[in-house]
Amino acid sequence: MAWIESPTPKNAKGKIKKVYEKILKERGHVANIFQAQGLGPDTLEDHVSMYVHLMIDPGPLSREEREMIAVVVSAANRCAYGAIHHSEALEEVEKDPKALYKLLKEFASKKESQREKALLAYAAKLTLDPKDITEDDITDLRDSGLSDGEILHANLIASYFNFSNRVALGLGVEIEEGAARTYKY
Structure with a gap:
C-alpha cells in the first residue's frame, strides 16, 4: 500500500477508525492515499474535507473540468496514482469510457x-x-470566459493535486486493484 506502516480500515482504532468509517460511508472505499495518512487522523480529516469541498461539493467549475485539472496535474507530476484515479473519475462523471482518450486527443490537437x-x-x-x-x-483565463471565482477554484484544485501527488509519490502509495478502486462519484 505505501512505504510506511499505517492502520488499515480493518485494524484501525480510536479516532482514525471513525475517520475511516466516515470516508467509507461517503466514498464507498478508503483509498490508499488516505490510508497512507492513517497515522495522522486530524490531518487526514482536513485532507478529506478539502478534497470533498474542491472536487465533489457544488462549485464554480463543472465536475468534468475539475477532473480534467486533476488528470493534467497528476500527469505533469508523473504521478500514476493520481492520473489513474482521476482519469477513471473523469470517465465515470462523463459517462464515457473514452473520456481520457478524448481529452488527450483534443489537448494534442x-x-x-x-x-x-x-x-x-x-x-x-x-x-x-x-x-x-x-x-x-x-488575463488569459478571464479572456477565455472564466470568472475570478472560477480562476480561484482552478488554482486551488491544481494546488491541491500538487500536494496530493507529492504525498502519493513521497510515500510510495500504490494504486488499488479491482473492486478496491470502486468509489462513489
Missing part, C-alpha cells in the same frame, strides 16, 4: 474549447513552472 485550453494550460504551468505565473496568465 488543440481542439478543446478555449476555456478548457486555458484551464489546463494554467494548471500545467502552475505545476511545472509556478514561478513563471504572471498576471497575463490570469
